[in-house]
Amino acid sequence: xxxxxxxxxxxxxxxxxxxxxxxxxxxxxxxxxxxxxxxxxxxxxxxxxxxxxxxxxxxxxxxxxxxxxxxxxxxxxxxxxxxxxxxxxxxxxxxxxxxxxxxxxxxxxxxxxxxxxxxxxxxxxxxxxxxxx
Numbered sequence: 001x002x003x004x005x006x007x008x009x010x011x012x013x014x015x016x017x018x019x020x021x022x023x024x025x026x027x028x029x030x031x032x033x034x035x036x037x038x039x040x041x042x043x044x045x046x047x048x049x050x051x052x053x054x055x056x057x058x059x060x061x062x063x064x065x066x067x068x069x070x071x072x073x074x075x076x077x078x079x080x081x082x083x084x085x086x087x088x089x090x091x092x093x094x095x096x097x098x099x100x101x102x103x104x105x106x107x108x109x110x111x112x113x114x115x116x117x118x119x120x121x122x123x124x125x126x127x128x129x130x131x132x133x
Contacts, residue, residue: 002032002073002090008040011071011091011111012104017044019068019092034077034085035114036070038092066103068092069118071111 004023010016019040024032032038042064072087087110094103102119 001075003030004032006090007043008068009089009091010094011107011109012093012102013106014094014104015046016042016094017046019043032070034070034073038068038070039065040068041065067095067097069095071115072109
């Protein structure tokens with residue numbers, strides 16, 4: 001079961017590695033599920049070397065707040081009436097604060113088909129992502 005103050009891995013190439021969930025958007029319950037928007041703080045990230053001239057993405061330090069979208073969970077979750085999904089890690093995708101657009105340029109891993117329906121407007125490489133109905 002995923003609750004507030006649990007750790008998540010990142011499943012896109014935004015530069016963050018681990019986050020801690022602080023709050024949930026649009027719900028009053030403590031329990032979290034797939035397709036929930038959360039607010040979290042960065043626990044571990046990668047700082048890019050600036051001498052090569054790659055200033056396209058913002059790499060942040062610890063305790064920065066971002067908006068996230070839950071993609072995978074360790075607990076079984078029903079996608080449709082017949083299908084259920086379970087993974088070995090809890091993971092999220094980094095989202096822009098103003099709009100519902102994915103920050104990274106590539107999404108990695110197996111995830112439900114609901115993610116594809118929600119983020120169809122964002123220009124993201126989804127070739128490495130495998131979707132389950």
